[in-house]
Amino acid sequence: MSMADHAAASRPARAWARPAVGLAVLLLVALGALAAVAARGPAPASTPAERVHAIATGLRCPVCRDLSVADSPAPLAQQMRNQIAEGLAAGKSPEAIRREFVAAYGESVLLVPARRGVGLVAWLAPALLLAGGALAAVLAVRRWRARGAAPAVSSPSAAGASRADKVLLERALARFEEDPQ
Amino acid sequence: MTGGARTEAAPAGAAAGQGRPRRALLLAAVMAAVTLAAWLLSAGLQRDPTAIRSPLLGRPAPDFALGTLEGDRTVRLGDLRGQVVVVNFWASWCAECRIEHPALSAAWDRFRDAGVVLVGVDFQDDHPSALAYLAGAGVGWPVVADPGSRTALAYGVYGIPETFVIGPDGRVTAKHVGPVTYDQLEREITRVLPGEPGRQPGAPAVGSR
Numbered sequence: 001m002s003m004a005d006h007a008a009a010s011r012p013a014r015a016w017a018r019p020a021v022g023l024a025v026l027l028l029v030a031l032g033a034l035a036a037v038a039a040r041g042p043a044p045a046s047t048p049a050e051r052v053h054a055i056a057t058g059l060r061c062p063v064c065r066d067l068s069v070a071d072s073p074a075p076l077a078q079q080m081r082n083q084i085a086e087g088l089a090a091g092k093s094p095e096a097i098r099r100e101f102v103a104a105y106g107e108s109v110l111l112v113p114a115r116r117g118v119g120l121v122a123w124l125a126p127a128l129l130l131a132g133g134a135l136a137a138v139l140a141v142r143r144w145r146a147r148g149a150a151p152a153v154s155s156p157s158a159a160g161a162s163r164a165d166k167v168l169l170e171r172a173l174a175r176f177e178e179d180p181q
Numbered sequence: 182m183t184g185g186a187r188t189e190a191a192p193a194g195a196a197a198g199q200g201r202p203r204r205a206l207l208l209a210a211v212m213a214a215v216t217l218a219a220w221l222l223s224a225g226l227q228r229d230p231t232a233i234r235s236p237l238l239g240r241p242a243p244d245f246a247l248g249t250l251e252g253d254r255t256v257r258l259g260d261l262r263g264q265v266v267v268v269n270f271w272a273s274w275c276a277e278c279r280i281e282h283p284a285l286s287a288a289w290d291r292f293r294d295a296g297v298v299l300v301g302v303d304f305q306d307d308h309p310s311a312l313a314y315l316a317g318a319g320v321g322w323p324v325v326a327d328p329g330s331r332t333a334l335a336y337g338v339y340g341i342p343e344t345f346v347i348g349p350d351g352r353v354t355a356k357h358v359g360p361v362t363y364d365q366l367e368r369e370i371t372r373v374l375p376g377e378p379g380r381q382p383g384a385p386a387v388g389s390r
Contacts, residue, residue: 062339075305076338079330104243104337106236 020141052085055094058112059101068111235337235356242266242347243335247302247325250311256300256323258347265297265374266347267366270338272306273314278342281360282318288366289322296349297370302327304341348373 056070061077069080080101087097101109113119237243246257258266269285271278289299301324303311308326315324327333336345339358346355346369355369 062337076330076333080334082329083331083334101334103236103240104335105339106234106337109337 048085048088051088051094052081055084055088055097056081058098058110060105060109060111062105062109235353237337237345237353238356240353241351242268242345242353243332245302245325245327245332245335247327247332250303250308250315250324250326254323256325258300258351261298262351263296263349265292265349265370267297267299267370268302268336268345268347269299269361270302270304270333270336270341270343272304272341273310274306275304275341277360279318281342281344281362284361284363284366286319286321287363288370291367292370292374293321295374297374298322300325302332304333304338305330346370346373349375 053070056077057068059069059080061067061069061072061074061080063074063076064072067074067077069077069084084097087100088094098110102114107114107117107119110119113122115123242258244258246255246259248255258268267285267288285299285301288297293299299322301320301322303324303326306326311324311326314320330338336343342358342360344357344361344366345353346357348354354373357365357369
């Protein structure tokens with residue numbers, strides 16, 4: 001790598017550092033807002049029909065392909081909705097109702113994976129991937145910074161110049177000294 | 182100048198030497214990730230998405246008390262404890278149920294006096310059609326109606342015909358999806374029937390399609 005390369009690399013590195021900080025702040029704010037909304041979740045179901053719908057959207061219609069119990073027009077899905085409504089009317093918790101269906105159909109009846117066992121992977125993987133990506137980005141930025149700052153720390157001599165570059169430079173200097181035009 | 186060049190060359194050489202193994206490591210990691218993803222994909226594609234192991238196997242069978250289609254009596258699963266119970270979900274509109282009907286009839290004839298009860302559960306059916314089917318096909322075993330599909334939902338029925346074998350202890354020992362054959366019925370019944378020359382009751386088995 002020649003000196004000119006270093007100089008060119010160090011200047012843009014510092015030039016994009018400020019917009020990058022702004023972007024990071026913006027991203028943080030957006031993520032914070034997203035997290036706040038996600039933590040609040042959807043508006044709490046108030047009417048009995050809404051409570052049934054809330055549970056039914058998280059259950060897979062067993063006789064359909066990739067349709068929730070809430071969306072399926074199949075008679076069995078209708079009967080599942082009835083059963084959910086009766087369960088709620090009898091004072092069962094949504095979790096207890098879901099457990100009953102899981103006992104009959106297995107975990108595959110849940111469209112939203114359980115927050116335990118294998119289902120935990122689906123919940124944790126995005127966060128872990130995001131954290132890994134952020135770490136990789138931070139490391140990459142640090143490395144670019146270090147590379148950009150290197151010529152400033154070292155002497156302004158032929159830092160990192162290849163042997164061929166130095167030979168060319170020395171020849172050019174010699175020629176310049178001989179005939180400074 | 183030359184002295185400076187020599188000292189400057191050392192870190193540059195070290196960086197180049199360090200860069201190559203790190204790049205190799207990164208390449209290996211990427212290749213490992215791609216291989217893992219490809220393996221997961223191929224494993225997932227080869228799996229039959231309809232073959233879901235019933236969570237009921239080895240568990241107490243959900244109890245039911247359902248009236249027969251004829252309306253003459255109520256069949257209560259709890260009353261059948263000590264006997265092997267074969268629960269068959271069917272419907273008059275179900276073509277594959279007609280295919281398996283001879284197998285069920287043969288099993289009923291063979292085991293009805295040996296402490297085996299066969300119970301048909303009519304699934305999402307029209308009552309007159311179901312009665313007409315029973316009269317036409319000649320069904321000797323009790324067939325019950327399942328209002329609201331409560332029992333079907335409790336047994337995790339996906340699509341009929343589905344057949345469950347319940348041991349004398351009231352636990353589900355086998356589940357079969359699709360038309361069942363006589364040999365499959367005989368094997369699963371003798372496996373759990375006390376005093377029958379068959380395999381010892383042991384690990385629950387899954388019926389194959």
